[in-house]
Amino acid sequence: MGKLQRLYDRMPIFVQNLMVSLSGYSKSRNRYGKAYRERRRFLTEFDSKSIEEKLAYRDKALVDFVRYAVENSAFYKELYKDVDLDGFTGVKDLIKLPTVDKELLRANIGAVYTLPRRRAVESHTGGTTGKSLTVRGLRDDMMYRMATLDHFKSRVGFENRRMRRATFNGKHIVPPHQSKKIFWRYNRACRQMIFSSFHITEENLGAYVEGLNSFKPQAIDGFFTSMCDVASYMERKGIKPSFTPVAIFPTSETVTDSGRALLERVFGCRVYDQYASSEGAPFITECAEGRLHMELSTGVFEHIEEGSDEVLVTSFLTRGTPLIRYRIGDRVEFDNSCTPCACGRHDLYVKGIQGRRLDFLYTAEGAKINAGNVANLFKNLPNVVIRSQAIQERLGFITVLLEVDKALYKDEYDDVIRDEFLHKFGASTEIQIRHVESIERERSGKFRFIVNKVEL
Numbered sequence: 001m002g003k004l005q006r007l008y009d010r011m012p013i014f015v016q017n018l019m020v021s022l023s024g025y026s027k028s029r030n031r032y033g034k035a036y037r038e039r040r041r042f043l044t045e046f047d048s049k050s051i052e053e054k055l056a057y058r059d060k061a062l063v064d065f066v067r068y069a070v071e072n073s074a075f076y077k078e079l080y081k082d083v084d085l086d087g088f089t090g091v092k093d094l095i096k097l098p099t100v101d102k103e104l105l106r107a108n109i110g111a112v113y114t115l116p117r118r119r120a121v122e123s124h125t126g127g128t129t130g131k132s133l134t135v136r137g138l139r140d141d142m143m144y145r146m147a148t149l150d151h152f153k154s155r156v157g158f159e160n161r162r163m164r165r166a167t168f169n170g171k172h173i174v175p176p177h178q179s180k181k182i183f184w185r186y187n188r189a190c191r192q193m194i195f196s197s198f199h200i201t202e203e204n205l206g207a208y209v210e211g212l213n214s215f216k217p218q219a220i221d222g223f224f225t226s227m228c229d230v231a232s233y234m235e236r237k238g239i240k241p242s243f244t245p246v247a248i249f250p251t252s253e254t255v256t257d258s259g260r261a262l263l264e265r266v267f268g269c270r271v272y273d274q275y276a277s278s279e280g281a282p283f284i285t286e287c288a289e290g291r292l293h294m295e296l297s298t299g300v301f302e303h304i305e306e307g308s309d310e311v312l313v314t315s316f317l318t319r320g321t322p323l324i325r326y327r328i329g330d331r332v333e334f335d336n337s338c339t340p341c342a343c344g345r346h347d348l349y350v351k352g353i354q355g356r357r358l359d360f361l362y363t364a365e366g367a368k369i370n371a372g373n374v375a376n377l378f379k380n381l382p383n384v385v386i387r388s389q390a391i392q393e394r395l396g397f398i399t400v401l402l403e404v405d406k407a408l409y410k411d412e413y414d415d416v417i418r419d420e421f422l423h424k425f426g427a428s429t430e431i432q433i434r435h436v437e438s439i440e441r442e443r444s445g446k447f448r449f450i451v452n453k454v455e456l
Contacts (some may be wrong), residue, residue, distance in 0.1 A: 005172060005423075008172075008175075009175035009176070010175075013180070013182055013185075016173070016185055017185050017186045020173065020185045020186065020187050020194065021186065021187055021188040021189055023187075024187035024188065024189030024190055024192070025188075025189040027189075028189050028190070030121050030139055030142050030143070031142060031143060031146045032143065032146065032161070033139075033143055035139070035140040035143040035144065035147075036143035036144075036146055036147045037147075039143060039144045039147035039148070039151075040147045040150070040151055042297075043147060043148065043151040043297065044151070046297050047155075047344075047345050050346060051338070051340075051346040051347065051348075054296045054297075054346075054347065055091075055296065057296070057297065058090070058091065058296045058297070058300065059089065059090030059091055060090075061297070061316050062090055062091060062094075062300060062314065062316070063088060063089065063090060065314070065316050065319070065322070065324070066080075066085065066088060066097070066324060067085070068114075068319060068322070069114070069319075069322040069324060070085065072114035072115075072319075073111065073112055073113070073114050073322055074111040075105075075108045075111035075112040076112070076322060076324065078111075079098060079100075080097065080098075083096055083097060084096075091300055094300065094302060094314065094325060097324060097325050098325070099304075099312055099325045099326070099327055100323075100324070100325060100326050100327065101326070101327040102133055102279075102326075102327075102328075102329075103386065105133065105321075105326075106133055106383045106386070109133070109134070109321075109383050112321055112322065113136050113320065113321060114136075114319060114320055114321070114322065115136060115138065115320050117136065120136035120137060120138070120320050121136070121137045121138070121139055121142045121320075122134060122135065122136055122137070123135050123137065123278060124278075124379035124380060125277075125278035125279055125375075125379060133279065133383055134382060134383055135278070135279055135280060135318075135320070135321045136320035136321050137280065137317075137318065137319075137320040137321065138319050138320050141280075141317040141318065141319055141320065144317050145276070145280070145298075145317050148283050148295060148297070148298055148317075149274075149276075149283070152272075152274060152283070152285040152295075153219070153247070153249060153272075155287065155288065155343075156246070156247050156270070156272055156287075156288050157246045157247065158218060158219045158246045158247050158249075160190065161189075161190050161191060162191070163191065163218040163219065163246070164191045164192075164193070164215065164216065164217045164218045164219075165190070165191065165192050165193070165217050165218065165219045165220070165221060166184075166192075166193045166195060166212060166215060166217035166219070166220045166221075166222075167192055167193070167194050167195065167220075167221050167222045168195045168197050168220075168221075168222030168223045168226035168227055168230075169194060169195075169197060169222045169223065170197060170198075170223075170372060170373040170376050170424075171194055171196075172423040172424075173185040173194055173196055174196045174198065174199060175423075176422050176423055176426055176427050177427065181204060181207040182207070182211070183195060183196045183199045183204060183207060183208060183211065184196065184208075184211045184215075193211070193215045193217065195208065195211065195212075195222075195226075197222070197223050197226040197369075197370070197373060198363070198367065198369060198373070198423075198424050198425070198426070199367060200226055200229050200230070200367050200368065201363075201365045201366055201367045202233070202366070203365070204367075205229070205230060205233040206233075206237075208230050208233075209230065209233065209234055209239055209241075212230070212241065212243075213241060213242040213243065216242065216243035217243065217245055218243075218245055218246050219245050219246055219247050219248070219249060220245055220248045220249070220267070221248070221249040221250070221251060222250070222251055222252075223250070223251065223252055223253060223370055223372065223373075224250035224251070224252070224253040224254070224255055224256075224259060225253055225259075225360065225368060225370050226368075226370070227248065227250065227263060228259045228262055228263060229368065231262050231263050231265075231266040231267065232262060234266050235262065235265070235266050241266070241267055241268075244267065244268045244269060245267055245269045246269060247269055247270055247271070247272050248263050248264075248267060248269060248270070248271045248272070249271075249272055249274060250271065250273060250274075251274065252370070252372040253370060253371075253372065254353065254354065255271065255273045255353075270288075272285070272286045272287075273285075273286040273292065273353065274286065275292075275330075275332070275350075275353050277313075277328060277330075279315075279318070279321075279323060279326070279328065280315050280317060280318040280321070280323060281299070281313045281315055281323070281326075281328055281330075282294070282295060282298040282299030282300065282301060282313055282314070282315050282316075282317075283295035283298045283299075284301075284332070284350050284353065287341060287343040287345065288343050289341055289342045289343045291341050291342075291343065291349055292335070292349060292350035292351070292352075292353070293341065293345060293347040293348075293349060293350070294347055294348045294349065294350060295347075296347055296348065297316075298315060298316060298317055299313060299314050299315040299316050299317070300313070300314040301313060301332060301334075302314075302325070303334070304327065309331040309332060309333050309354065310327070310329070310330070310331050311328065311330060311331065311332045312325045312326060312327055312328075313325075313326050313328050314326070330353070330354075331353075331354040332350055332352070332353055332354070333350065333351040333352045333353075333354065334348075334349075334350060334351065335348075335349035335350055335351045337349065360374075360450065360452065361374055361390055361392050361398060361425075361450060361452055362392065362395055362452075362454055362456070363425045363426055363428070363429050364395055364396040364425075364426065364428035364429045365426070365428065366395070366456065369424055369425060371449060371450055373424055374390050374424075374449070374450060375449070376420070376424075377390075377400070377417050377420045377421055377424065378417065378420075379420075380416060380420065381413055381416060381417075382408065383405075383408075384404055384405050384408045384409045384410075384413065385402060385403075385404055385405075385409075386403045386404060386405060387402075387403040387438075387439050387447070388400060388401060388402050388403065388439070388449070389401040389439045389447075389448065389449060389450075389451065390449065390450050390451070391451045391453075392450075392451070392452050392453065392454055393453045393454065394454060395454060396428060396429055396430060397429070397430045397431075397432070398421075398425070398429060398430070398431050398432070399431075399432045399433075399434060400417065400421075400431060400432070400433050400434070401434050401436050401439050402433060402434065402435050402436065403435075403436060403437070403438055403439050404435060414433050417431075417433060418431060418433070
């Protein structure tokens with residue numbers, strides 16, 4: 001954890017709110033500029049195009065993106081040296097290109113980048129496989145992604161930054177030793193109240209409900225399990241919200257039918273699912289008719305092989321760290337019907353998104369820390385973690401196994417992980433970090449990032 005976080009932790013709550021807002025205004029410069037506004041106008045026009053026009057746009061964008069990667073990334077120039085790119089005309093030719101995965105990118109990341117760090121917008125991902133990766137992005141691509149996300153929400157009646165939203169995410173907004181039951185901070189730049197997902201226990205949930213009822217958000221977004229925990233408490237206690245949101249937008253986790261029904265029952269509004277990734281995968285969004293649309297302006301989804309739901313992604317909005325036929329580790333079931341959607345948009349469609357897991361660990365007090373937050377233990381490290389696994393056999397104690405790049409990993413990185421752990425799990429939960437040569441997979445061949453053996 002850096003000096004700014006330590007300073008933040010020592011400040012009174014009203015100063016912390018100011019610091020959160022200042023951070024929000026700073027990030028807004030990379031998210032909501034001219035390119036964002038132009039993209040919003042483009043997406044409004046794109047929605048009205050025919051499926052033939054959209055697929056033609058996708059083919060051209062793909063060709064341009066592959067050429068850009070070869071011209072600007074030493075990694076892709078070498079990877080495609082034996083590929084006849086003159087005959088590459090669109091999606092049907094993707095099969096000619098080799099696939100890549102996170103470990104291949106991590107091992108060659110310096111050659112993958114197309115721009116220096118000083119000109120990039122950086123983001124960090126732990127990923128649900130526990131591998132760290134630092135992604136560099138063009139500022140315009142960041143704005144295009146934010147425009148796509150906000151356009152999706154605007155289709156169902158919510159306009160980001162103009163309307164109030166409550167967000168359950170993995171930000172370190174509550175210091176480890178705070179005693180007051182105020183588990184939220186305000187980001188004035190986006191009219192956003194950020195709620196901590198690390199302190200949701202039976203003892204604290206009443207405070208969360210009071211915070212939501214006081215703020216009266218017009219939308220709720222963020223971690224699905226966190227929102228469901230709040231809704232379950234409200235239903236069990238017979239508490240009615242004093243507000244009715246326009247919509248709920250879950251992120252980072254699989255939306256279950258039972259959880260969706262719970263949220264819609266308690267808050268009296270629709271839940272709209274979405275898919276993207278911190279690496280920068282293309283978007284899938286749910287429309288007002290409940291159908292999942294591929295956002296064809298953002299990239300391409302392919303199945304790895306016939307009969308498999310695991311996907312390869314090619315994302316047009318990752319020019320700083322190009323993702324082409326990237327094995328992201330998620331599973332998506334395609335809908336091969338070509339009928340136009342009753343919402344008025346004609347796209348390619350998805351039946352279901354199965355890739356994200358609901359695995360979690362417990363704090364000593366019994367709060368659930370989901371897989372996305374556990375993965376973020378490693379997000380502030382450079383690209384040095386090959387694989388990690390978090391194991392919990394009892395409350396109050398967690399073992400983290402690390403398979404690392406020995407040539408790059410430094411002893412002080414253990415302290416970075418411990419500090420991240422403290423802010424996520426609190427001072428009552430102990431962590432043991434063990435460096436191992438390799439982490440075993442299950443007999444099925446699958447790798448489990450989280451192994452939770454606690455039964456409550």
